[in-house]
Amino acid sequence: MLSKRIFLLSVVLLGVWSCQTEKAEESKKIDSAFTKKDSVVIIEQPIISELEQRMIEQGLVDIQTLDSTIMVELKYSTTDNFVKTDVYGDLTRAYLQAKPAQMLVKANKVLQEKYPNYRLLVYDAARPLSVQHTLWNLLDSIPPKEREDFVANPAIASIHNFGSAVDLTVYDDVIKKPLDMGTKFDFFGDLAYPRLEDEMLIEGKLSKEQLANRIILREAMTSVGYMRIESEWWHFNAISRTRAKDLYKIVE
Numbered sequence: 123m124l125s126k127r128i129f130l131l132s133v134v135l136l137g138v139w140s141c142q143t144e145k146a147e148e149s150k151k152i153d154s155a156f157t158k159k160d161s162v163v164i165i166e167q168p169i170i171s172e173l174e175q176r177m178i179e180q181g182l183v184d185i186q187t188l189d190s191t192i193m194v195e196l197k198y199s200t201t202d203n204f205v206k207t208d209v210y211g212d213l214t215r216a217y218l219q220a221k222p223a224q225m226l227v228k229a230n231k232v233l234q235e236k237y238p239n240y241r242l243l244v245y246d247a248a249r250p251l252s253v254q255h256t257l258w259n260l261l262d263s264i265p266p267k268e269r270e271d272f273v274a275n276p277a278i279a280s281i282h283n284f285g286s287a288v289d290l291t292v293y294d295d296v297i298k299k300p301l302d303m304g305t306k307f308d309f310f311g312d313l314a315y316p317r318l319e320d321e322m323l324i325e326g327k328l329s330k331e332q333l334a335n336r337i338i339l340r341e342a343m344t345s346v347g348y349m350r351i352e353s354e355w356w357h358f359n360a361i362s363r364t365r366a367k368d369l370y371k372i373v374e
């Protein structure tokens with residue numbers, strides 16, 4: 123994911139320098155263009171896309187600036203998602219409204235106090251409504267009513283569109299992978315439904331360990347006020363849709 127990030131190189135000159143030549147190849151490193159290497163400091167600054175800039179202006183925050191131990195792998199910024207398409211492009215950072223972001227930081231602390239090797243891994247957070255439309259349209263072979271099983275209708279908007287919902291799992295630093303939750307993120311079927319977990323356990327489709335792993339995530343999130351939903355083990359709302367509508371603007 124990091125490789126997708128584009129970095130702007132800002133050059134701060136602390137001493138006297140002289141430019142060797144204007145014909146230096148574009149691809150050559152910036153410091154090679156200066157004769158006094160020790161007088162040049164190169165600072166890497168992430169380019170903030172127009173979309174991110176708009177989110178920041180709406181009060182949303184990059185959650186990793188609050189807690190860098192929270193991992194982020196926005197699945198919609200990869201092709202490893204249910205539409206097999208990168209619909210986020212340059213957006214690789216996870217944004218939430220400030221309060222939900224602070225709640226997430228607390229949940230990560232709660233998790234790490236009990237399980238020092240674990241941390242939260244975020245798959246999706248604030249989702250622009252424009253992307254909600256893209257996801258909706260990519261599934262246009264499915265009739266609208268059935269399509270709502272897979273993706274929220276953009277006409278109604280998702281709590282993700284208000285920057286107040288998060289999709290996530292638990293990452294284990296020892297085994298260097300996410301915990302086994304019984305299904306992948308965005309698995310559309312009974313096995314992903316928290317409300318069917320007892321049934322799935324009896325039928326042997328969900329193991330005791332997989333259920334225990336889901337409970338570890340659920341307890342960390344609900345202990346700080348996040349609300350679970352009954353159809354996706356990975357999704358949590360910081361507030362209700364009505365409250366989100368009252369408090370926040372949709373991320374367009």
Ligand SMILES: [Zn+2]
Nearest residue numbers: 287288289357
């Ligand atoms: Zn979600």
